[in-house]
Amino acid sequence: MDLWQFLFLLADAVPSAIRLTVPLLFAALAGLFAERSGVFDIGLEGKMLAAAFAAAAVAHVTLSPLAGLACAIVVSVLLALLHGFASITHRGNQIVSGVAINFIASGLTATLAIAWFKKGPQTPQLPGEARFGEIAWPFPDLTGDLPVIGWLMSRVLFGHNVLTYVAFLAVPLTWWIIYRTRFGLRLRAVGENPAAVDTAGVSVAFLRYRALVCTGVLCGFAGTYLSIAQSSLFVQDMTAGKGYIALAALIFAKWRPVPVMFACLLFGFLDAVSIRMQGMPVPLIGEVPAQVFMALPYVLTVILLAGFIGKAIPPKAGGVPYTKER
């Protein structure tokens, strides 16, 4: 394979990279709200999975993707509040609570799917109207023949479902909330020094609960995307570790919204390329196992954490339940 072919392959991977980025982006922004408020959330995975199941099940019954989305958000927010109840109200270990939520989601979704739909641990295939469909480039005739523009319009900027645009719009929205609003200021403060927030007369617990609600909403979108936008049914453990990759992206982006987007795009791109690179030689290097690309996000994150690419300083109060002490 020569260099041109390789570049073409990379360009060809872009649309699929965008699709793979979306759930990561939702989940990573979800994690950003939680962790910036000082609550570690290893349970992104579980919330996404529960949301994916809820969306598919409700969309199957109502044939409405919006009803699916709404229900997914409710389920995900409830799980987020459960995490809050354990780790904020009762000051439990946040990692343990998150892992528990992952187990609950994994087991419960499969069990409920078997019990309700009798087709094994999955939901029935959804018809087109029950899914979020793609939005096509309205003027394919104008650009059809132009090599780069045509590809850009019909495959990169268009040809995605509506949730994809929501995901990318959520980035500036998150940035604005975090850096431009009162809630954002307090959120950042409570993740660094909750005692400062408390002595300023603001409730630490209420603030963290609200942050977790934001997390739940975004995880609801992530799960919905997986089951009724990207695919057309829920299958067992369909999140496949995306919640953890999102956490890696969050660390890689040092807990900042815009870099989170780029980190997710990088990780999504590597994922898309790894699928295309099965058995293909890389120019100048030769054939590499596809797993190398799949492992790259994690390798990069570990290198970052080891301090080779700048320094990732997490919110100082992260993982520590707040107790008034004297």
Add this chain to the structure above:
Amino acid sequence: MTAAPGILPPAIEFVGIDKRFGAVHANRDINLKVESGSIHGIIGENGAGKSTLMSILYGFYQADSGEIRIGGRPVTIRGSEAAIAAGIGMVHQHFMLVENFSVLENVMLGAEGGLMLGPGRAKARAELKRLERDYALEVDPDALIEDLPVGLQQRVEILKALFRGADILILDEPTGVLTPSEADHLFRILKVLKAQGKTIVLITHKLREIMAITDAVSVMRRGEMVATRRTADTTVEELAELMVGRRVLLRVDKRPAAPGPVRLGVKGLTVRDGRGVTMVDDVSFDVRAGEIVGIAGVAGNGQSELLEAIAGIRRAVSGEVEVSGVPTGVCGGADPARLRAMSLAHVPEDRHHMGLVLPFEENENAILGYHDDPAIGRGPFLSIDAIRTSARAKIEKYDIRPPDCRLKTANFSGGNQQKIVLSREIERDPDVLLVGQPTRGVDIGAIEFIHRRLVEMRDAGKAILLVSVELDEIRALADRILVMFDGRLVGEAGPETGEQALGLMMAGIDPATEAAS
């Protein structure tokens, strides 16, 4: 008991405040009036209940019974928000600041003035300007907290309170982290605030500060308010006696030192920290048998690193340390076990992290680091009986309370924990003793005991290196004082040197930096 009533109702009035934490009776029937527009000091030993009382006032805790009146009106304070609304501002001992926020953001936090930050920020900036003008509280609103020296961080805390419209300002141990000149500056600010009609409550254990700045002073002991005096009508001796409940010697009685041969020699020691910053820069000095050498300096000027390097906990970059003429291998090879074998003992600065394992029983901590001693075990086995017997002996000799060697170490008070560490290190009869902050968080009674014990060690011909940020302690104990600034020894002084001269040296002598801080 209280001062004559003025025309204004008292700014704060506590009526029968009572508070228990389980078995601990933290506040017993506290009655106190703080006159409006005055500076009122509250002193007491650690655990006397000063902080609990102020926490009740600031809404951290609720009193079990009793009433608080602000400006004559009874108030219920269920949280910080209510305290702020009642016009109370608090400057905590550990600053309640977000380190990676700017000064402006910290001041605004909780009082942003709207859902969006933009408009409130402009208003807050203008308000800061006004406060700066009225109270001489200069600080750059856009500076990040982590870049500011502690003196300025404290100023931000005061600004926070004023920004929220506080009429009553509570300061909890405000000078613990300040240089003498920074403390003086703080007192000037407090006087300006008082002149503008603010009421100030100063919590401290430093009698000198009480005498210097307060109008009235209340003394707490074991949860009770034992006395309130006009400052002009009382003396340091009387206050100390009220605090402890018996006469205390504020000065350490000691004979002139009779220095013998050099026991600890430090030559050209240079130490860098984890970030590669030079913390100790080419430091050389000797400590002789039978003398106490004190290292003075504001916290963070390399004293901790110096002590850790000599103790073999931190590796030095260059230089040498000799114990009785034998090099310890301070740049590699030195470790605490080897140094103990060379008859050097170390009482670390931070007893909680380095001196003790808090969840352990007292007797287990009493042998920490000396497990290989044949007196308490054979090979891999420890003799529990021998350990407890020796622990009981030390408890008696050092008057450690409660006298229970099976008690969890975390349940001892700060002073008794420190005695556990001291007894462990001193009873080994070392030739050289390194002591860091021996009386930090220790009450006056125990301070007296620890100081006496150190002087006895000296008189027995031991070499003692004392590192402390308490200037009074250094001046009381040391036969020679070395002043450290920015990693270097900037001067040597005798114990009779005035506090001001030492303070200047601790600030790096340069009067220009002095004025800027």
